[in-house]
Amino acid sequence: MTAARGTRPVGVDLQDSEDTRALVEAIEDVNPDVTLRRMPGLVKLQSPGQLVISREAVEQRLGRPWETHEFQLNIVSYVGNISEWDDDEIVIKWEH
Amino acid sequence: MAKPKLSMRDRYRLLTRDLDWTPTYVDPKDVYPFTRYEGIKIHDWDAWEDPFRLTIDSYCKYQAEKDKKLYAVIDGFAQGQGHLSLTDARYVNSLKLFLQGVTPLEYAAHRHFAYLGRHLDGPGARFAALCQSIDELRHTQTEIHTISQYNKYYGGLHNWSKMHDRVWYLSVPKSFFEDGMSAGPFEFLTAISFSFEYLLTNLLFVPFMSGASFNGDLATMTFGFSAQSDESRHMTLGLESLKFILEQDEENVPIIQDYVDKWFWRGYRLLGLVAAMMDYMLPKKIMSWKEAFELYFEQQMMEGLFPDLEYYGIRLPRHLDQAIAEKDYMSHQVYWILYQFSFAASFNTTVPTPEELDWMSSVYPDTFDRHYRPMWERAKRMNDEGNRFFFRGLPMLCQICQIPMGFTEPGDPTTIAVRTSDFRGERFNFCSDGCKWIFDREPEKYVQAWLPVHQIYQGNCGGTTIPEVLAWYGIEDGVDNGEYLTSADKANWDKWHAPAVVGGAS
Numbered sequence: 121m122t123a124a125r126g127t128r129p130v131g132v133d134l135q136d137s138e139d140t141r142a143l144v145e146a147i148e149d150v151n152p153d154v155t156l157r158r159m160p161g162l163v164k165l166q167s168p169g170q171l172v173i174s175r176e177a178v179e180q181r182l183g184r185p186w187e188t189h190e191f192q193l194n195i196v197s198y199v200g201n202i203s204e205w206d207d208d209e210i211v212i213k214w215e216h
Numbered sequence: 217m218a219k220p221k222l223s224m225r226d227r228y229r230l231l232t233r234d235l236d237w238t239p240t241y242v243d244p245k246d247v248y249p250f251t252r253y254e255g256i257k258i259h260d261w262d263a264w265e266d267p268f269r270l271t272i273d274s275y276c277k278y279q280a281e282k283d284k285k286l287y288a289v290i291d292g293f294a295q296g297q298g299h300l301s302l303t304d305a306r307y308v309n310s311l312k313l314f315l316q317g318v319t320p321l322e323y324a325a326h327r328h329f330a331y332l333g334r335h336l337d338g339p340g341a342r343f344a345a346l347c348q349s350i351d352e353l354r355h356t357q358t359e360i361h362t363i364s365q366y367n368k369y370y371g372g373l374h375n376w377s378k379m380h381d382r383v384w385y386l387s388v389p390k391s392f393f394e395d396g397m398s399a400g401p402f403e404f405l406t407a408i409s410f411s412f413e414y415l416l417t418n419l420l421f422v423p424f425m426s427g428a429s430f431n432g433d434l435a436t437m438t439f440g441f442s443a444q445s446d447e448s449r450h451m452t453l454g455l456e457s458l459k460f461i462l463e464q465d466e467e468n469v470p471i472i473q474d475y476v477d478k479w480f481w482r483g484y485r486l487l488g489l490v491a492a493m494m495d496y497m498l499p500k501k502i503m504s505w506k507e508a509f510e511l512y513f514e515q516q517m518m519e520g521l522f523p524d525l526e527y528y529g530i531r532l533p534r535h536l537d538q539a540i541a542e543k544d545y546m547s548h549q550v551y552w553i554l555y556q557f558s559f560a561a562s563f564n565t566t567v568p569t570p571e572e573l574d575w576m577s578s579v580y581p582d583t584f585d586r587h588y589r590p591m592w593e594r595a596k597r598m599n600d601e602g603n604r605f606f607f608r609g610l611p612m613l614c615q616i617c618q619i620p621m622g623f624t625e626p627g628d629p630t631t632i633a634v635r636t637s638d639f640r641g642e643r644f645n646f647c648s649d650g651c652k653w654i655f656d657r658e659p660e661k662y663v664q665a666w667l668p669v670h671q672i673y674q675g676n677c678g679g680t681t682i683p684e685v686l687a688w689y690g691i692e693d694g695v696d697n698g699e700y701l702t703s704a705d706k707a708n709w710d711k712w713h714a715p716a717v718v719g720g721a722s
Contacts, residue, residue, distance in 0.1 A: 133422060133475050159502065161437050162422070163428030188224075189274045192279060196425070196444045197418050199516040201524065202267035202452055207224050214520065216525050216527035 130200030130212045131166035139182070140194050141171075146177040162196055170213035171200070228269040233262070236339035248337040254400040256472075257465035259720040261338025264460050267452055270679055275347055279354065282442050289438040290361055303431040303499040305709035306700055310497035311436055312372045312563040313489060314424060317389040319359040320380040324393045325408065326352035332401055341460075344453045348409075351446040358439040365435055370705050372697075375690035379562055380678065383689050384668035385489070385554070387618045389663060392486045396479075398661070402461060404477050409454035411479035415521070417447060418512040420490050427498045462528040469529045478657065480533035481650035485617035491547035492554055495576065496568060504579040505547040514540070535650040541626045544580055548588040553622045555595070556607040560682065562691050564700035567596045587629050604699050610669045615644045615662055616651035623647045639663060 132147075134140045140163060147165055148154055150172050157164040178186045182199065188210055204211040222230070239247050251258065292298070302308065329349035336342050367373040380386050396407040425440035461468050491505035503511070522532055553566070558565040568576065573592060576584045598605045611620035625631045626649075635652040637644050639659040645654040655662045671677050678688025691697050695704050 129515075130520070131516075133418075135445075159422075159426045160443065161426050187274075189268075189270075189278060192268075192278050192445055192449070193285075194445070195448045196441055197422055198448055198451065199418075199520055201455060202666065203271055204266050205224075214524050216524045 127168040128214050129166045129168050130171050130197040130198075130214060131164060132171065132212065133162050133164050133196040134194045135196055136161055136163050137194065142181040143173070143178060143191075143194055146181045147171065147173060149177045149181070150174050170203075170211060171214075173210040175208050224269045227271050227273075228266070231271040232266075232343045233275070233339050237482040238538035244337070248335055250335050250401055251337055254402050254471065256400075256402045256461060256468050256611060258337065258461070259464055260284070261336075261341065263336045263463065264339050264340040265456060266344050267456065268315045268449055270344075270347060270449070272343075275350075282445060283354065283358075286358055286438055286442045287361075290365065290435055291309045293435045293438075294365055294609055298434050299366065300712060301432045301434075305370070305705045306566065307431045307433065307497070307499050308366060308370045308705060309372075309565070309700065310424075310427070311366065311433065312370075313385075313493055313497070314436075315359055315363050315366075315373060316376045316379055316383075316386055316487065316562060319356060319363065319376060321358060322352050322355040322395050324397060326350075326356060328397050328404060328408070332404070335434070337399060341457070344449075344456075347455060348446075348450055351443075351450070353661035354437075355443045355446070358442060362435050362439050367706065370390075371692070371703070372564075375562075378690055382668075383560075383691075384557075384613075384618075385561060387638060387666065387668050388489065389486060391618050392482055395482065395661075402471075405454070405457045405461075405471060407479040407482070409450060410458045411454075411476060412483050413447065413450040414458075415480065415517055416483045416487060416513075417451060418516070419508055421447065422512070423494055423502050423651055424490065427494065427500075427502045430502055430683065431498055448556075450492045458525075459528065466529075473530055474657070476530060477534035478654050480645070481535050481539075481648075481654060482617070484539050485619065485648075485651065488550040488619060490548055492551035495547040495573075496551040496565075501572075501575060504576075506543045506579060509539075509543045516561060532678045534653065535648075538626045538648065538650060544583045545587065545624065545629045548576075548580075548584070549614075549622050549624065550619070552588075552591065553611075553620050556605060557611065557620070559606045559698050560686065560689070560691070562689070562696045564703045566700035567592050567599060569574075583629060599699070599701075606698075606704075610672060612645055613667050613669050614647035614651050615665055615667070616646060616654050618667060621645060621647050621649060 134143060136158070143161060144156070146166065151167045151170075153172065154165050154167040157166070173188070173191060175186060175188055188205060188207060191210060198212055200212040201215050202210065203213050203215060238244065245252070299308075329345045329352060331347035332719065333342050333349050336345060347616070363373050363376060380390055393408075396404050399407065400715050421440060421444050425437055427445065428436035428440060461472055483688060493501065494505050494508065518532065518536075522530075554561065555565045555567075573584075573589055577589065580588075595605050611622075613619065614621055621632065621634060623633050625633045633648055635646040635649060637646070637655055637659070640663070642663075644655060644659075644663070646655060672680065672685055678684045683693065686693050686697070700706055
């Protein structure tokens with residue numbers, strides 16, 4: 121089963137922690153097609169084509185300021201290509 | 217009013233690129249002498265992009281936070297006698313294999329990334345390598361701290377550094393990494409950063425850390441996830457460096473394809489140890505090796521990554537079809553090797569429980585009942601009769617991966633695969649087409665391999681009898697090695713979990 125170009129899934133694995141709950145919600149807010157799989161200690165998020173982590177959405181869920189660099193504290197692994205990582209968002213997608 | 221903050225983009229430019237200068241009174245080729253002999257052509261080092269836009273100030277800030285979190289957990293683990301909450305002392309054997317095998321590799325990675333942090337021509341690439349070098353040293357330290365927690369209560373972990381240089385199964389990870397370190401910088405980047413850290417890392421770390429969590433091992437889960445949070449940066453370095461090299465010159469493509477072919481197979485063979493660990497050494501299972509391979513390799517890499525790399529002219533790695541064919545039997549073959557040679561290992565092995573055998577039948581429906589269950593049932597019968605099966609002798613090793621030659625022909629789990637090459641009048645043996653192909657590319661390199669069995673026969677390992685070799689390894693017979701059911705770890709575990717123990721103070 122091969123997904124069509126452009127919709128091949130990308131994803132992140134996050135530590136299952138208190139902060140991650142807010143991150144997962146924020147990711148669901150801006151990526152409607154995201155799917156979740158829980159494994160002991162971690163949460164796997166997958167999304168077709170691309171996955172966006174938006175600072176604004178995370179701050180809303182966390183109720184405090186959040187820098188995108190903070191994402192490094194929760195990430196366990198990812199699949200895809202980090203195509204943008206700036207002050208406002210992190211975008212994971214395939215390039216070609 | 218607070219000063220307006222610089223954007224990440226500007227900070228990265230100022231603190232990384234902007235601190236570089238072009239030498240004028242020394243030829244740049246003399247400053248960076250190692251980046252041309254592999255034939256890789258780089259025209260513009262400034263095209264190197266670090267998607268993380270990491271700067272030294274935020275690097276230090278977040279690494280400090282990671283360490284604080286981690287050591288708080290390790291302290292809690294020690295104070296709360298966390299090791300008593302494991303599923304079973306048998307679990308610690310998977311940890312022993314992991315910590316003995318991986319800790320020295322972290323240190324080796326620290327050293328080699330420091331070398332890249334000095335010797336790559338571009339400041340962006342050098343800074344990313346420098347951060348990774350510091351990361352790897354942190355991982356070495358956190359793993360040593362975890363070893364010290366377990367070393368208080370369990371056998372086998374007291375001599376990990378020396379064992380890495382001497383013990384037969386640890387020569388598998390050691391020779392893998394030294395193969396990378398003795399290659400050129402671009403091959404090392406493809407070998408370790410791309411192939412190991414991007415292509416295969418999830419197969420090594422994620423199921424293992426999740427397995428640690430599932431088996432109550434807070435300390436390992438925590439160092440694992442803490443290390444893994446750096447790993448996502450390392451994955452990025454791997455993928456970015458590969459794409460950067462491919463974009464720089466079309467003539468780089470066949471060289472990189474060759475490296476990808478070689479290092480896929482090298483890394484995959486190394487993961488045979490992980491496959492055995494996942495299927496046999498975790499009392500509570502996360503997923504089978506087969507399922508992990510399908511999820512992390514077939515779905516995420518073959519279907520996700522490789523269509524992206526096709527754009528640059530990179531195709532799927534050579535010999536991948538054999539890895540796919542092996543997913544139904546590799547873990548069984550590797551654990552069988554560990555089982556029969558564990559009299560000379562610094563961990564214990566045992567026959568899987570009846571529940572585990574049933575689990576394996578269900579996750580390996582095409583192979584387990586036919587080929588492996590009968591073997592384990594016979595091993596159990598022998599064990600019950602007081603005749604624990606150990607192979608009395610030394611195995612033939614593959615010249616490349618250094619694993620005993622226990623793998624079978626692709627698609628035929630009943631015939632042991634043997635490949636050979638002749639070089640300078642001598643015959644060399646390999647476990648697979650992949651390992652033979654690697655030898656034939658560079659025979660001058662691999663004839664120098666330090667093969668533990670040859671070294672024993674040549675008298676370089678303390679003597680030629682088992683007790684002499686064990687003493688040279690630093691393995692205490694009857695304490696660190698052999699059968700789990702009669703081991704010191706098992707006896708201690710039963711004692712610690714006996715009802716109505718009083719008097720914790722001593």
